[in-house]
Amino acid sequence: MDDATYLLHRLGTSIIVLLGVSVVTYGLLFLTPGDPAEVILTQQLDRQPSAAEIESFRATHGMDDPIPVQYVNWVTDVLRGDLGTSYYSDTAVSTLIVDALPLTIELAVASLLVALAIAIPTGVLSAVHRGSAIDYASQLGALVGVSMPNFWLGYLLILVFALTLGFLPVAGAGSYGQLVLPAITLGTGMAAVLTRLIRSSMLEVLDEAYVDTARSKGLRKRIVLYKHALRNALVPVVTILGVQLGSLLNGAVVVEIVFQRPGLGMLLVDAVFERNYPVVQGITLVTAGIFVGTNVLVDLSYRYLDPRVELGGETA
Amino acid sequence: MQQPRKTASESTHSTPAFDTDDTTHTACTAESTTDLLTVEGLRVQFPSPDEPVRAVDGVSFGIADGEIVGLVGESGCGKSVTARSIIGLDPPEAAVRGSIELDGTDVTAASERQLRRLRGDTVSMVFQNSMETLNPVLDIGEQIAESTKVHDHPDSQRLLDYLHAPLFSSRADWHERREHAADLLDQVGIASPEERVDDYPHELSGGQIQRVAIALALASDPDLLIADEPTTAVDATTQAQLLDRFRHLNDTRGMALLLITHDLSVVAELCDRVVVMYAGQVVETGPAGRVLRDPSHPYTRALLDCLPQRVDRNERLPTIEGAVPDPTDDRSGCPFAPRCERATDDCRHGDVPTIDLGDGRGTATCYDVDDSRPAAPYNRPGITVTAASDESDPTREPTPAAETPAAETPSSESTARSSTREKTRPESTADGDREPLVELEGVTKQYATANGLIDRLFGATATRRAVADVDLEIRAGETLGLVGETGCGKTTLAELVTGLETPTAGEIRFGGDPVGGVESRSAETLADVGVVFQNPRSSLNPRLTVEQLVAEPLRSRGWSTDRRRERVRTVLDRVGLSEHRARSYPHELSGGQVQRVAIARAITPDPTLVVLDEPVSALDVSIQARILNLLSKLQAEFGLTYLLISHDLAVVEHVVDRVAVMSRGELVEIGPVDRGFDQPTHPYTKTLLASIPSLSPEETAGVRPSASDGVSSSLDRPTR
Structure with missing residues (x-):
């Protein structure tokens, strides 16, 4: 096998590995207890957030979609080179x-x-x-x-x-x-x-x-x-x-x-x-x-x- | 340029081979003058849990400038340990006593710096198993260049320079040395050396590797070259070229050579003088011609008698009874005394004197040196030392093969064989026109050399024909020898016969019926073929006992435990292994015993055909003789047909009826062994035969193919 073929082969397997990693971490994060929207807003506002505030936070961060849809959206963004934005600072990840x-x-x-x-x-x-x-x-x-x-x-x-x-x-x-x-x-x-x-x-x-x-x-x-x-x-x-x-x-x-x-x-x-x-x-x-x-x-x-x-x- | 080679029977009976005068060996008699190397009372002991192992037990000998000395003995006699001591490479735990004076320096007491100078300038060594002696991660040029650099500057070796670190090492200097490396490769007969310099060891063939190892040793322009079994792993034509190369180096550079070997024909071919070792001691020294022609020590005599070259075809070989003494035992007397039939009480106790035979004829460490014995050629085909009892075989009588053409001999015997067989065999007729047991018709085996799925998907169909269009008959009751160089396809052909490989084209028939690979063969057909694989130790499962190993083929055929045990007992008895060995594991057995187990395993299911792949190549001469005797005994007893693969033509000549010669996958010649060996028709067979070293140096002088010979050097091709 020459170098180019080998690298191509390895690139293919690497993509599969990375996809696997992303599915697992994505899944695990959403299995962790607690609503992220509530936790984040509590910290940001330094008080218990209202239902409306949580609702709007979820909407802006795309949290209302089913998890598989959220994942697909995230992967599509990643493929475009966009890793998303931090929930806190609005800085790009x-x-x-x-x-x-x-x-x-x-x-x-x-x-x-x-x-x-x-x-x-x-x-x-x-x-x-x-x-x-x-x-x-x-x-x-x-x-x-x-x-x-x-x-x-x-x-x-x-x-x-x-x-x-x-x-x-x-x-x-x-x-x-x-x-x-x-x-x-x-x-x-x-x-x-x-x-x-x-x-x-x-x-x-x-x-x-x-x-x-x-x-x-x-x-x-x-x-x-x-x-x-x-x-x-x-x-x-x-x-x-x-x-x-x-x-x-x-x-x-x-x-x-x-x-x-x-x-x-x-x-x-x-x-x-x-x-x-x-x-x-x-x-x-x-x-x-x-x-x-x-x-x-x-x-x-x-x-x-x-x-x-x-x-x-x-x-x- | 070739002459028909003499048959074994001729050379044993005809005396001229050994009685030419010693004029060619005059150089060797200057033993006492200005010696390059003097070994005095060398003892090397290795610690072991019980008693220390006395690997070398009082060895003394010398080598003069420009002399070629052979150090001969069977495995474990201490010859390699002696050689390593000379170059100061004993393992740190070894206790070395005595003195080794090399060019005025005592190696045993030398400092690291003195040793470096000696190794870089005075002495070089070519180790056994050259495949493993070259560093796999450095290219050939680099390894040789290092040697020349050490030779030129032994005391200023800087690590960063040798690692080619920029600023610390001169690229021009290394480049120049690589060019010199190419010259050295050229000198040892490697084709297109400029390209080979950049090759790594794994890219070269076995013969090329051996040459590179020699070039490496020559890079420091040594006064003494020690070569440990330099030709054991290479085939006959390469061996002839290497020996020729050694002689040439000795002539042109005046380089002394210490050749360590168990092959007495190599000694005859090359050496001025020979030192025979047994159980860590020197038993005999002397001019090579004298020692081979007129051995003085009973051990040397017995060793020479074991050689198949010296015994009539089909006659059983003399063997040495008993075993080498345990190296941990406290010794007194002659180490060979327990196996020597002429030993007296004097031999068993105290120091045995080393007797100078006078007239520059060397020494022998034995009481029984009869000075009055005429220097007549040693010419007794009979048994010098008593035959081992387990080998004695009343059913097989020595046939006067010298007078009888070999083609007829087996057929006259096979009548006697059939009476000892219960199983029906194809009837043999008196005129030797026996029915073929196995027939191969147009058999071809191709291997795809393109590796990997992707190559195959894209249609890369590079193939190599290991066996090409072979037609061959193996007749019932005969021994068919299959000879040829490494990689000529002989092992593949055997695998096709046994069904371990299936042919790409052509047909294999057993008793007229076509057979396929092992998967498609009936239990009956499978049981009909026994195999003794090359290298018995690795072909036997180390975790099974001898009994389990031998019974395994029966188990798969559904034999009951009791019946199996009975059969194993019978078979072990037939191959000469005592019953208590049944519970041993392979690692507890000696090389000869392991080979007996492998043979027992092959004959347990009562086969008709036994395939023997290099059955004796790994064994010492005396053990080899025992196994060859055993094989003929079993053949007579069970009416076996043998397909014997060997690169040792002396062995082939001794045991086979017909010989088939293979070259590059093709069968180039087949015929009765007499015709094949005496009047070869194919040029390749001629080359092969001409390259066998004879025991009598005068006989083949000038007949061997030289390294520049087109036919032979073209065979020395890389493996990939």
Whole structure:
């Protein structure tokens, strides 16, 4: 299968996935108890709204139609590039997302870098020194890293580095300094998973005959490990990276609240509490789109990592 | 350029093959002078839960500059571990003692830096299973370029440079090295090397991979090349070209070669000197000609006797009774003593002296070296070491095959066979014109090479003909050999006969009735064909016991438990497995035993035809002899018809009645084994035969096809 055919194929399946996601979230939102019109008006007016006020709110936001009709209308709008309008501020949902997204992407990329910077050397070292103190220490570290909740680590870091030592700002967004603690908070959990994965993948690769060949050439150990072995070991790791993106976005919600970063996560949480359904749906759709797109990229990257891979599933 | 090859019977009986003088091996006698490599008292032990495993137990030998030395022995004798120790690649948990002096440096005590210099400059190694020795994610050019870079700058290797990081690495330098890599590929006989440089290992054929592995080893211009079973996985013509290449490299570069092999004919072909190992110890050394012609140690003698080349066709092969000693046992005396019929009490205790045979004839670690024994060719077709009792077979008498044309031999025997059979068989007539059991008419098998639904939807109909228009008869009671290169379609043809594949065109008939694939075959027809698959270990379900495995074909035919058990007991007895093995799992058995289970499973439903796909290719010489004997015994006993697929022509020549030669899916030649091997008519058969290394180096000198030979090199084509 060539690249164009493959991408076309993946595009087709991606659209089906996104449609599925939108149906499910739409359905779930309308199953949640409470009338959104009443909740929203109560907050806006700061009093119990009258029946007439609720009636008019429902009419202007198209809430009188049956749910399937509302869904179809929404999808039609989305296809035209219109994600709807926030119930509160009359701002377009797309504008809200475009404002918040860069902060979240920045956080995700920084956390990924932190995770890889920790996981690659630690994973390789513990594979090379299997059964040694280094190995056990790294495994223990990984266990702690996996078990530690993000919000707890976040507050702990704030307490130590921002409040006690004063090295870094407590919260907010905009400067690189403000990115450090959130990235570490989010990156460590991911690093823990990746370390164990790289370790086991490397252990497998180190037994391969081509590692012996590389050593028998007279190559330095470091080159044997990081050029010959690691590249082979990374193939399964990249697969997991694609899947881990989901938990990264999950984690971003918590971390953004802890560090008061006005990113996508924070926007989502606010919207959920406010029953701001157009915003919730828009964010869900965009997030799902990012997830699907990243996984296509992951699949494409296999071919650069492993020339034996043929797109479309068949290996030579 | 080809000469008719001698038959096995001729070469065993005729002495000239072995008694030419040693003039071609004079270089080897300079054992004591300026050695490139000196191994002294090498011991390598691996920790295990109980006793440590003594993989190498006191090995000493040397290699002089430019010498070709063969390190010979059966699997597990420690030859590969010795080789890895020489290049300093023992696993960290191994305990290495003794000294390995390589170009003035002791490898066992060398620092990481010294080792890097030795590996980058003095010694290179071609590992076993070359398919797995090349890095799958780096292209060929890159892997060779690295080697040349290490060779030039062993002490300044920067990771970022080797990762081609911009600013840290010179693109021009790497580019130049890739061009040099193409030169190296050209030198090992790879066609259009400039294009191959950009290929990844999976894009090359097995023969090409082996050549690349050699090019990789040569990139550092070593003084010593260690090659571990370099030709085991390749077919006969490629093997001949590779051996030729080694000889050429030795001539032109003066490069010494340590060739590790279990194949004595390769040793005869190439080596100046040979070191024979058994159970981690060196039992004999000496000039290759002398050792092969006049072996001094009983083990070397027994090993040579097992070779099918040296025994008359249809005669049972001598075997070595007993098993290799447990490497964890505390040893004293000669390791071969328990299996040696000439062993005395002296052999079983204390150190056995290594005796210099004098006149540069090498050494033997044995009391029983008779100096007065004349250096006559070792020429006893009989059994040196006692035959294994479970193999003894009164029903089959050795036929004087040397005098009798092979076409007649089986028919005269088949009368005796029919008496031992309860089931009715097609009657054989005395004149050898027997009824065909299986007939193939115009059988063709095509595979679609276009992958994926979309390709097929758009009508891409690329196909490959694995088997093309084959007409073939398998006669009742005969052994038909099917030979040819890797990928010539012989396994596909066997799958068509067994019904695992259905032909695209043509017809297959059993006893005159057309049959289809396994789904459409009757239980009767299915039971009539037994299969022994290539690589028995992976063809047996690891979670079933031997009894379950052997009884499986009967279960599907609805036999009762008691009847099944009875049958399994009989069959296991017939294949020489003791009853207590019935409860074992495949991983608890040795290679030879697993092959016996596979054979037992094939013959359990009492078939007429047994398809044997490379039944002995994975086995050591002595085990191979036992299995071949077992197969002839079973054939005589049950009146079986064999379709034997093999790339080992010596094996084929020994056991088959008729031979069919396949090339690129077509049947190019078929005939009695005598005619096929002695007067080949098709040029491909000639090439194939000419490429078999003979045990006597003088016999084939100048007859082998060279790498530049058009016929043979065109066969070495990529798999895709």
